[in-house]
Amino acid sequence: MTQIYDRVALIGLGLIASSMFWAMKRNGVAGHVAGYARSAETRDTARRIGLCDTVCDTAIEAVKDADLVVLAVPVGAMGQVAQEIGPHLKPGATLTDVGSVKKQVIEDVAPHVPDTVHFVPAHPLAGTEHSGPESGFATLFDNRWCLIVPSEGSDQGAVDQLGNYWKALGSHIDVMDPDHHDLVLAVTSHCPHLIAYTMVGVADDLRRVTDSEVIKYSAAGFRDFTRIAASDPTMWRDVFLTNKEATLEILGRFTEELFALQRAIRQGDGELLHDYFTRTRAIRRGII
Template sequence: MTAPLFNRMALIGVGLIGSSIARAARAQGLVRSIVATARSVETRARVAELGIADRVVDSNLAAVEGADLVILCIPVGQCGAVAEEIAPRLAPGAILSDVGSVKAAIVRDVGPHVPAGVHFVPAHPVAGTENSGPDAGFAELFINRWCILTPPEGTDPGATDKLATFWSALGANVETMTPEHHDLVLAITSHLPHLIAYTIVGTADELEQVTRSEVLKFSAGGFRDFTRIAASDPTMWRDVFLANKDAVLEMLGTFSEDLATLTRAIRRGDGDTLFELFTRTRAIRRGIVSIGQDSDTPDFGRPHE
């Protein structure tokens, strides 16, 4: 238990990320009280039932009242409008943050609405699963994952430090970078992989020569892992691609060139080029396992042994 860093934390949106923050912040004693809200009556009722917030309120405005930490845990495309809505009630000295998977668009859309005296520190915890909603969250989600802060120029360093301390206490490693660099990094480590997974699952579903039943039955050969990623929330991901268009298009360009090179190698029967690449990519896997960002237990679709 750490001493509480904040008096009242307001969570706007209580899905996978918001509910994980609530659970972890309470488990660590980081905030004296948690006020939460979500768009629908159903989600608010479920959050109340789960008991992960001290108070569940009906409106975004009511939620932020008196909060010294406000975190937007909603799809990227909603952040601008919600910031505009809550701005009049944000307490002076409060920290306003978010968890959006894109950062330049958040700075562009939210920044202009932030009242003087409120500290705007955008954040992105790079952690998640393919599930959504308040039941999907768990307190351990952020442990040994990275949380990236992208404070706009001129942000009070004290506010940034305080939010960094908060995320560290949730178990995350914290790094600070510009919103633009964040968007490039995530375009390759997250956005492009999702786009590719969505595409190939769609391709498989529309083939004339291979039935959907065959695709499902024989999915254990690799396809299965793509469907997991392609099961992620459609609203969240639509917003990500619309908000990070330039970086995603840039990475897509490079990927397409590389795919063309490999296609040519296959067409020509050039085994050496294939072998060389397939050997190089193994080293990257080893790197990810060695820094603890994935387990080296083979995943074959169910527990074994």
């Protein structure tokens, strides 16, 4: 049992927040956890399944007296939630978020954080294609990375405490600056999601045109795309709208490579294809 904070408030009760709650309970990381979600239906579900020690009907009530407040809403909603709760945060508390994009979230949230509160943004690199209060589970963060992205002038004690919190939830931690974070995530997560959405969209269009059975007979590669493309539309819409610069940069590079491979296929350039696939295979072998 490693209690890191006495009172924690979770704002937004979806996959990430519910997993944080179950992981906190498993490891005794918080004394008391209050939760709030915008929809009454989500709050009712949370009460029914015992998600959070107290489910509050307002965000203001949830953050009252909290030592750690976690914003776990879609990235496009972070600023508005911060504006609402900002004046009600306890002096000395830490405000963090779990958003998949960091630069824009920091720009949106920071102006609403009182001087007496420590703002320490973070991003757990863990997730599934499921969403909502019933999708969480205690082991989601085990052996996964959580990137801590301190804003300028973040208090070191608050940064260290948040790092210890994520370690107590089962994660490894690293510190990164916001621009670098957004570029790395554009490569490792955001653009792969866009490619999966596109591939599944293409297959669906094809099915309409030819009435072929691409979905029914989908093989492993395509199945993986369909799993990724089943991810929450609101969350992913917000990711692309807020990480515009980095995702456009990576998509530009991606389309250049795709055109090069397209040309190689058209020209029957087997050597280029083979060399390319050999290089990418080595990367996979480096990961596992």
